[in-house]
Amino acid sequence: MIKLENISKIYPPDIKALYKVNLHIKPGEFVSIVGRSGTGKTTLVKLLIGEERPSQGKIIVGGWDITNIGQAEVPVLRRQIGVVFQDFKLLNRKTLFENVCFALQVCGEPQSKINGIVPQVLKIVGLENKMHRYPSTVSGGEQQRAVIARALVHRPKILLADEPTGNLDSINADEIIEILQKINKFGTTVLLVTHNRDVVNKLRKRVITIENGLIVGDQAVGKYIL
Amino acid sequence: MFLLSILRVIKFSLQDFVRNIWLSVITIIIIVLALISVNLLLVVKVLGTATVNAVKEKVDISLYLKSESEESRILALRSKISSLGSVQEVIYISKQEAIDSFREKHKNNPEILAALLELGRNPLSPSLVIKPKDINNYEELIVSLNKIDDQLIESRNFDDHRAMLAKVNDITEKASRVGLAISLLFILITILVVYNTVRVAIYTHKREIGIMKLVGASNWFIRAPYLISGIIYGFLGVVAIIIILYPLLSFIQPYLEVFFYGFKVNILEYYNSNFFTIFGLEFLAVTLVNFLASLVAVGKYSKV
Ligand SMILES: Nc1ncnc2c1ncn2[C@@H]1O[C@H](COP(=O)(O)OP(=O)(O)OP(=O)(O)O)[C@@H](O)[C@H]1O
Numbered sequence: 001m002i003k004l005e006n007i008s009k010i011y012p013p014d015i016k017a018l019y020k021v022n023l024h025i026k027p028g029e030f031v032s033i034v035g036r037s038g039t040g041k042t043t044l045v046k047l048l049i050g051e052e053r054p055s056q057g058k059i060i061v062g063g064w065d066i067t068n069i070g071q072a073e074v075p076v077l078r079r080q081i082g083v084v085f086q087d088f089k090l091l092n093r094k095t096l097f098e099n100v101c102f103a104l105q106v107c108g109e110p111q112s113k114i115n116g117i118v119p120q121v122l123k124i125v126g127l128e129n130k131m132h133r134y135p136s137t138v139s140g141g142e143q144q145r146a147v148i149a150r151a152l153v154h155r156p157k158i159l160l161a162d163e164p165t166g167n168l169d170s171i172n173a174d175e176i177i178e179i180l181q182k183i184n185k186f187g188t189t190v191l192l193v194t195h196n197r198d199v200v201n202k203l204r205k206r207v208i209t210i211e212n213g214l215i216v217g218d219q220a221v222g223k224y225i226l
Numbered sequence: 227m228f229l230l231s232i233l234r235v236i237k238f239s240l241q242d243f244v245r246n247i248w249l250s251v252i253t254i255i256i257i258v259l260a261l262i263s264v265n266l267l268l269v270v271k272v273l274g275t276a277t278v279n280a281v282k283e284k285v286d287i288s289l290y291l292k293s294e295s296e297e298s299r300i301l302a303l304r305s306k307i308s309s310l311g312s313v314q315e316v317i318y319i320s321k322q323e324a325i326d327s328f329r330e331k332h333k334n335n336p337e338i339l340a341a342l343l344e345l346g347r348n349p350l351s352p353s354l355v356i357k358p359k360d361i362n363n364y365e366e367l368i369v370s371l372n373k374i375d376d377q378l379i380e381s382r383n384f385d386d387h388r389a390m391l392a393k394v395n396d397i398t399e400k401a402s403r404v405g406l407a408i409s410l411l412f413i414l415i416t417i418l419v420v421y422n423t424v425r426v427a428i429y430t431h432k433r434e435i436g437i438m439k440l441v442g443a444s445n446w447f448i449r450a451p452y453l454i455s456g457i458i459y460g461f462l463g464v465v466a467i468i469i470i471l472y473p474l475l476s477f478i479q480p481y482l483e484v485f486f487y488g489f490k491v492n493i494l495e496y497y498n499s500n501f502f503t504i505f506g507l508e509f510l511a512v513t514l515v516n517f518l519a520s521l522v523a524v525g526k527y528s529k530v
């Protein structure tokens with residue numbers, strides 16, 4: 001599903017965010033990526049969604065070589081990959097429901113389709129009772145769940161979550177991870193970037209450890225080893 | 227689906243318009259100022275042309291002929307003058323036509339008509355009215371007319387209106403040049419203001435744009451609202467100028483009529499009969515300017 005071949009990303013002047021990374025993630029996997037701050041985890045996510053181009057190497061996502069993807073094709077890629085970041089990027093003037101609708105509206109989807117999908121994804125993340133609230137009136141965990149719901153509207157094959165629990169307490173964090181596992185059970189490949197030792201240890205899934213832009217660990221049932 | 231997207235884009239740009247309402251209002255005011263100066267330029271041009279035409283009408287040369295001249299000889303003289311290079315047209319006004327137009331001109335003046343009646347005969351002479359081809363060759367024409375020495379000619383009227391004409395041309399041209407400079411200045415200001423407005427609009431929507439990019443909205447969908455805002459500003463600007471201009475024109479029209487007494491100068495009618503040409507072109511021009519300014523701003527600032 002995701003294949004990185006010899007990927008390097010060097011930011012000017014000479015910051016090696018990633019260096020000669022080889023990685024293969026199969027469809028339906030749940031992979032955690034761990035590593036210290038500034039080791040290139042977010043850079044990896046950015047390469048996968050076409051926000052940055054690699055300095056070297058080859059990236060293939062779902063059989064599509066996106067190494068030198070053109071500006072016009074980036075939107076097509078992003079409709080196949082759901083993304084969740086640490087800071088909940090919700091629009092404060094819209095309800096959670098409207099926030100999720102927005103993602104489909106701006107992609108030109110018809111209202112009938114929007115009306116069908118949005119309640120479904122909100123149900124997956126357990127927000128069916130709070131979907132008409134505004135972001136400021138729900139908890140951080142609920143906001144993050146709305147963001148996950150939004151990432152699901154295109155029914156992506158891949159879900160990238162870059163520190164989705166970073167701003168949450170452990171109870172809320174556990175709930176978010178549960179939702180990610182649920183999504184993974186439906187068949188979506190999940191890539192979770194995290195700092196959270198407990199989360200990783202509880203998951204008992206594949207763990208990839210990055211240090212200074214290099215992959216230093218890759219275990220099928222991994223533990224947080226740093 | 228495409229139509230749906232267009233509708234959503236228009237909705238977004240209207241939201242954007244309302245959200246930055248003060249900036250929108252200022253942008254439109256600047257556009258209106260630019261349009262006012264452009265329209266003033268147009269009015270100056272129209273009035274200048276009207277004045278020049280009015281003076282040109284007086285520039286015709288009249289040859290008065292002896293009263294008892296034979297028609298065939300007059301016509302021969304007429305074709306001789308017609309063949310001169312600098313002559314546009316020669317009009318023959320017979321004795322009868324002269325008296326008719328004299329009567330028509332003084333039909334409200336019974337004393338003159340009575341005097342004419344008393345006279346018992348037609349006191350007017352036939353004449354040839356010569357329209358010069360080009361005002362600038364006036365002198366040359368007079369020289370060649372003076373060379374024609376026909377016994378038929380009783381008197382020649384060579385009033386030279388060129389000095390006046392030159393003055394009018396000069397004033398019109400100067401006014402046009404000032405108007406053009408002011409218009410260009412305002413157009414430049416418009417470009418800068420629209421550019422800045424779009425820039426601010428994009429800035430206030432940074433979060434939206436970021437989300438749109440993240441969820442895979444196409445580039446045109448992200449940019450189109452700001453381009454459409456530019457068109458909306460242009461449209462409202464032109465509507466505003468129409469609302470402002472008409473009372474203004476109605477106000478100055480009576481003064482123009484007094485000033486151009488005896489000539490048909492109707493600026494209001496000019497605007498009415500060219501309504502779609504004038505405001506259509508102004509709308510197109512403003513829209514183009516706004517569109518380009520927005521395009522540059524969007525290209526520069528929407529990379530989130
Ligand atoms: N746009 C950029 N220009 C220059 N350097 C950058 C840029 N983005 C990231 N970097 C550098 O690349 C390195 C890797 O950054 P990255 O954001 O991938 O780290 P990270 O593993 O996600 O860290 P964290 O856990 O703190 O989020 C860092 O040294 C960072 O300073």
Ligand SMILES: [Mg+2]
Nearest residue numbers: 041042043162
């Ligand atoms: Mg990061």
